[in-house]
Amino acid sequence: xxxxxxxxxxxxxxxxxxxxxxxxxxxxxxxxxxxxxxxxxxxxxxxxxxxxxxxxxxxxxxxxxxxxxxxxxxxxxxxxxxxxxxxxxxxxxxxxxxxxxxxxxxxxxxxxxxxxxxxxxxxxxxxxxxxxxxxxxxxxxxxxxxxxxxxxxxxxxxxxxxxxxxxxxxxxxxxxxxxxxxxxxxxxxxxxxxxxxxxxxxxxxxxxxxxxxxxxxxxxxxxxxxxxxxxxxxxxxxxxxxxxxxxxxxxxxxxxxxxxxxxxxxxxxxxxxxxxxxxxxxxxxxxxxxxxxxxxxxxxxxxxxxxxxxxxxxxxxxxxxxxxxxxxxxxxxxxxxxxxxxxxxxxxxxxxxxxxxxxxxxxxxxxxxxxxxxxxxxxxxxxxxxxxxxxxxxxxxxxxxxxxxxxxxxxxxxxxxxxxxxxxxxxxxxxxxxxxxxxxxxxxxxxxxxxxxxxxxxxxxxxxxxxxxxxxxxxxxxxxxxxxxxxxxxxxxxxxx
Numbered sequence: 001x002x003x004x005x006x007x008x009x010x011x012x013x014x015x016x017x018x019x020x021x022x023x024x025x026x027x028x029x030x031x032x033x034x035x036x037x038x039x040x041x042x043x044x045x046x047x048x049x050x051x052x053x054x055x056x057x058x059x060x061x062x063x064x065x066x067x068x069x070x071x072x073x074x075x076x077x078x079x080x081x082x083x084x085x086x087x088x089x090x091x092x093x094x095x096x097x098x099x100x101x102x103x104x105x106x107x108x109x110x111x112x113x114x115x116x117x118x119x120x121x122x123x124x125x126x127x128x129x130x131x132x133x134x135x136x137x138x139x140x141x142x143x144x145x146x147x148x149x150x151x152x153x154x155x156x157x158x159x160x161x162x163x164x165x166x167x168x169x170x171x172x173x174x175x176x177x178x179x180x181x182x183x184x185x186x187x188x189x190x191x192x193x194x195x196x197x198x199x200x201x202x203x204x205x206x207x208x209x210x211x212x213x214x215x216x217x218x219x220x221x222x223x224x225x226x227x228x229x230x231x232x233x234x235x236x237x238x239x240x241x242x243x244x245x246x247x248x249x250x251x252x253x254x255x256x257x258x259x260x261x262x263x264x265x266x267x268x269x270x271x272x273x274x275x276x277x278x279x280x281x282x283x284x285x286x287x288x289x290x291x292x293x294x295x296x297x298x299x300x301x302x303x304x305x306x307x308x309x310x311x312x313x314x315x316x317x318x319x320x321x322x323x324x325x326x327x328x329x330x331x332x333x334x335x336x337x338x339x340x341x342x343x344x345x346x347x348x349x350x351x352x353x354x355x356x357x358x359x360x361x362x363x364x365x366x367x368x369x370x371x372x373x374x375x376x377x378x379x380x381x382x383x384x385x386x387x388x389x390x391x392x393x394x395x396x397x398x399x400x401x402x403x404x405x406x407x408x409x410x411x412x413x414x415x416x417x418x419x420x421x422x423x424x425x426x427x428x429x430x431x432x433x434x435x436x437x438x439x440x441x442x443x444x445x446x447x448x449x450x451x452x453x454x455x456x457x458x459x460x461x462x463x464x465x466x467x468x469x470x471x472x473x474x475x476x477x478x479x480x481x482x483x484x485x486x487x488x489x490x491x492x493x494x495x496x497x
Contacts, residue, residue, distance in 0.1 A: 011038035016105030022054040031111035101152035123173035130177025183303030184480030190295035191478025195271035200319040214305035221247035231358040238320040240328025245320035260369040261312035267375035268294030268319030275348030292469035293374040311494040318355040344432035380443030382467035391464035393448035410484035
């Protein structure tokens with residue numbers, strides 16, 4: 001879809017459809033009121049007859065509205081004015097796009113972006129309108145022999161900024177929204193690919209293509225390289241698979257030459273059977289999504305590169321399969337991590353922390369200003385927080401706050417959970433420095449505590465996205481989260497530098 005920025009009164013715009021809002025009860029938005037005046041009360045007369053109350057997400061498509069230039073007018077319910085916030089704005093935009101895609105209009109103007117009741121500036125409103133629109137139009141059908149759905153007629157969407165003086169900020173929002181949407185789509189595509197296509201080697205190839213397109217530096221370490229570095233924890237997960245593991249590093253350097261980088265570490269288990277601690281068969285197919293942390297790192301780097309942010313960012317992706325075989329790691333085995341610390345593996349299905357811990361140690365060589373790891377790490381986090389917010393842990397409160405604020409702006413929220421030393425007691429082992437699991441209580445916390453043992457030399461945060469990286473059921477598929485949160489975090493860092 002082609003996006004553009006428009007200004008001027010809605011009554012003068014020639015387009016296939018003008019989209020305006022209606023608050024409960026039957027109150028037109030400013031753009032809607034302008035159309036109503038031009039049409040000599042046509043819209044208000046329709047509302048007075050009770051055809052629409054303004055309930056959030058409701059729509060009413062009007063044809064042949066007199067005295068105005070557009071072919072159609074789409075009324076979109078906004079709910080109550082005093083309750084119109086981020087969530088309601090995004091839902092209203094999504095409802096508008098769904099309805100537009102069902103019409104014959106090839107182009108439209110969205111005036112919902114003018115509504116300031118949401119208490120966000122025009123940059124935010126434009127950016128979110130773009131990402132919501134791209135999300136509504138996303139389909140993953142590359143593996144199908146034929147497409148199930150007819151392509152919508154809508155090809156061009158103009159986003160209204162209202163005041164002409166806001167053009168620069170509106171265009172910044174358009175650039176930001178497109179970059180984040182493109183990054184999310186990459187993350188979704190990678191997550192939705194099945195495990196027989198999206199292997200560690202495939203992820204490495206995608207990283208190389210990204211590096212070539214955006215002039216990044218890429219390095220892919222093979223099994224022999226990891227053995228020389230002493231990455232015994234990562235390699236222990238890969239033992240049961242015929243697919244070779246990879247450690248991928250992507251370097252985006254557009255900041256000051258001597259500025260320390262932000263490092264993003266993404267868990268890349270391209271299929272997680274559980275290993276010898278085999279998972280139950282029900283919904284095991286969803287374990288292709290266990291590389292969504294890696295996908296979000298690639299998606300974020302794509303977004304950052306498209307915006308040409310003046311910042312240094314390094315992505316590190318440890319990637320492997322976790323499979324059962326005669327050579328697979330067994331419960332009770334002890335491995336030595338790259339840091340030299342030994343780990344007793346009590347459950348081979350707690351593999352994500354094993355590949356991440358070596359990647360976190362590897363991150364030390366880049367002398368980072370901050371490290372954020374992203375992982376579909378624990379079912380316990382899903383039980384604690386559901387599918388609404390991601391779990392956030394950090395060894396630095398200021399870094400945690402930065403990420404929370406970024407998540408709020410991006411509407412890709414996280415919740416700060418504790419990382420007290422008291423929880424480390426659950427990881428005690430009689431035979432190694434510590435175990436890879438700490439029992440059922442506080443499972444998401446003890447997983448983060450495990451990782452914290454490898455992050456003493458830098459400021460670090462951990463995002464557990466097990467509940468937010470994909471949807472199950474009828475809407476099954478990768479969500480592209482937390483690309484918006486991470487990108488907004490880096491926008492904030494780039495602005496400060």
